Amino acid sequence: MKPKFITALLTLVLLTNAALAQVVLRMTWYDDGQEGVVMRELLDRFEATNPDIAIIMDTVPFAAGILQSLPLQLAAGQGPDLARIVDLGGLSQYLLDLRPHLSDPDYWEANFGPFLDWMRPEGSNAIPGFMTQLTVSAPFINRTLFDQAGIAVPEGPTTWEEWAEVAQQVAEATGTPHAMVMDRSGHRLAGPAISQGAAFFDAEGHPKLDDEGMRAMLQLMIDWHADGLMNPDVWIGAAGQYVAGNLPFINAQVVLYMSGSWQVGQFTNLIGDAFDWEVVPNPCGPAACTGMPGGAGLVGIAATRHPAEVARVMEFLVQEEVLAEFYGRTLFIPGHLGLAEAGIDFQTDLESAKQALNVFASQVPLIHPTAYALQGYRFNRVIFDNLRDRLTQVFVGELTLDQALERMQADIDEQIREAGQ
């Protein structure tokens, strides 16, 4: 009698406390497609079993919200408790170290190890969060156009120049306006550049762009734009910002589209079965056949007032079943080593999507060390954005290649110098 009564009383007290002391966590999120819906469902499940925590998702536009406003808010000491961010290195100083609150930090180290380095300040062993997606860059092709042209899709290691030629043949045979399109992004360009031999860094680890490999790659881009092989609307038609080249590809206006794994989810919706699309392994250069890794991470923010609760949410989300469901429904490549090896049951009927995800997964081991270093470099966006914008000036004739290389180096050096003060 007595123990039961005490238990009941305790439960009542605990429940009341739980209800009274509900912690509200805010998560800043952005959407490319449906992943917000999936995350919300997972969080609802967490809240059902953890009534003392409520998580509110604030969905913001990517460019203005995540890239521009969030860093300003964090710098001013404001901001959410959790956020899905892309600039892992750049914001690493504002991230929460979950390690003291985690019940099993080794699980994190084992499965997220290499990616945690992207999120940590130099020399720290903090665990700020996990990857909502790992991305790999690689080209998509419009298989139907190849079939219509009667030209075989190249197999085995093929160089960028060969791919460009084949794509051009297909384009001419089928009356497609352009052979190729690439996202307007230094990150996208970096993979092929590294394949051409670009080192991106000097011996001391400072960014240095001008070398033979980089010149070779930039010259290829210049020639492709000048000869009409590359769709100009993406690189030239807009400036000062990221522009995706997905619309021309979805519209079957190009044969080859250099982009990455995050497009798969959208393509299953927007292309459907209008044409057959495939992912091909990254084309080769003299140095490698590599793409660029990347991704977004869900991280805790250091300024939060509820670090323990943030850790609990994180621990729920990184469980294998939960993450497997997240990756499976969003069609993102897992940023979890265990799941990557075991394989994800991607929830799609589309053959194109399955093939694509498998090819992307197979590209991961081929990623060049320079690509990893570049992605992990804290100021990589400075490199990417200046490379991209100065190169565009060469396309339109405002600068020569030499001037552009000089300028981008000067821009990067100047920004890094200011950051050091």
Next chain:
Amino acid sequence: MSILATLPGKLAQGVYVLLMNICGLVMEPLQRLIGVRRMPYLFLLPNLLIFGIFILFPMALNLYFATTSGTALFPQDRPFVGTENFERLYACQDFFNPATCQEDRFWRAVHNTIVFIAFQLAGMILIALTTALVLNRKIVARGFFRSVYFYPVLLSPVVVALIWKWILQRDGLLNALLVGLGLEPVQFLLSGTWAMAWIIIISIWAEMGFYTLILLAGLQSIPAELYDAGAVDGTNGAQRFRHITMPLLMPTMMVVLVLALIRSVQQFDKVFVLTGGGPGTATFLLVQYIYSTGFATQIPRFGMAAAASVTLGAVLLIATIIQLRLGRSSERHLA
């Protein structure tokens, strides 16, 4: 004022009287305290308070930012560097060739902005004046036409840019029309000259209604007797325009010129959404330089952005003063 006779109108009036009387409970004793002579300061107080805290103080802070460097947000954490930012900004071998400048994008922005202002102001004034003259005639459905020309002013800059992007892009409406007419499609947004031409046209499209109405008001205040007298004297339309309309319209024209110049130099949102400053840097304007240097980049250079904005403000101030001086002297001339 038939609106006031209706029930909601009467209700609104009642609420207004009530609220004002409540405020009077504070204002009137204060007047007894400080006297009538000091009342203007009291009336100015709320406005100046907000102004001071949220506009003047940040502007002063901005000025301080211009003399500091580094990426720290809080002023106390920023190292003072004096005029270093300004020196870097103005470091040019040849001011007419941005490629020789250290901050080449700033000078490209300056050149682009000058070209932009020149054509946009001229076009804007011409079209606004013409429209005002047309609207000044006796025409059917005058209110409707007035609204038509004013409507684009209501649209947010993002909406304006979105609409025109759809019209001008490779597979947009304009090219569809050209192809339909049997012509070749033109890639407007890929050509530096076309892009600049179009942002001038679009900004005129989006803003001319505002200035048209101001000029229309100015036209309507010119006494009819002057025109009638002119008609009696046998002068024709063109002469009446030159000798009666233009001089008496001058004061209004000055208002339009000052406001239009300020708006023109500050042009940013529409252009950014439409071209992003491109192709290359063909439509890269001053405020975009400030935005992209101090805000939309992984390592923002607050000091440089602030220095550029101080330059911008100073130039505008001088330009406005010159305009007002010229306007005043022309008024005297024509009186």
Next chain:
Amino acid sequence: MSTLLTFFTRRRGRRRWHTTDILAYLYLLIGVIVMFGPVLWLVLSSFKTPAALLEFPPTLLPLAQETVMVPGYAEPLRLFDVTLEDGSVRRLAQVRRVGLQAQMVDPAAPDEIIRVHIDQRSEVRHLRLATENYTEAFVRFNFATYLRNSVVVTVTATLITLLINSMAAFALSKYQFRGRNAIFLIIISTLMIPISVILVPVYLVITQVGWVNNLWGVIIPGAATPTGVFLLRQYMLTIPDELLDSGRIDGASEWRLYWQIVLPLAAPALAVLAIFSVMWRWNDFLWPLIVLTRSELFTLQVGLNAFQGELQIQWHYVLAMTVLTLLPITLVFALLQRFITTGIASTGVKG
């Protein structure tokens, strides 16, 4: 007044249609097409399906491909007009496409599968308003909350703006006091700097005041507009001082003079400022985005832009929501627009 009335009836050539009249109407007609056409395009496009939005040449009207339910198939099948080898054209439904071959059936005789090359098909389309752009966006997009926030911000900000700007304009136009010209010049000179330039310092101030994630942080900073003070001051200059003097003789306080005499007389200018204020506040994007991080506080413009992810822009939702955000401001404008000319008429003339 009567002079103004005379001008309203002025026209070249009393009865006949002069060439300049024809030119004038032509100009106005072109104006309607050029000014309204693009907006009409926007509205029509907001009813198109995502696929229709991507195609070229773009159609004017929202068209979608017709579908038909065929016995034996669970999902509706898309209809095409197919040109067969013998040159005849048949309307067939597509079961699936594999590579360059499409498998089609005649809806009337669904058992026979006809294989057709994809180039021989052309879509059968009909007018279809994709209203799901609006309804789906409502579900995914907390429209009611954002609308409420936008309305609260716009109405409060406009009322505050009207009050404090008219008080300041009253002081600057009806009184002589030390520092009058200096204060006026300072206020006007701030027109020179666009807010996007002092964004960071203003944000710092807001954080220190503690108004982050607070609608007041969006309402107050923009309430003291230099344009508003300028506009109202010019107008109030035309109000005769005798009215105020006689009021003072009767023993009225300055505050009473302000709200009983000056404000009602300044109604046209206040209406103009109200329209501008509504317009600016309704369309404000960057500032609310920075100040408000909690989604339940978002205004319409901020929420609308949440459809722009890192790598895609969901145009169909963006367009639909853009049209919706245009509606209120169009209404306000329609109601208050007749004040504009009367208002601006007496404000800016003297420059």
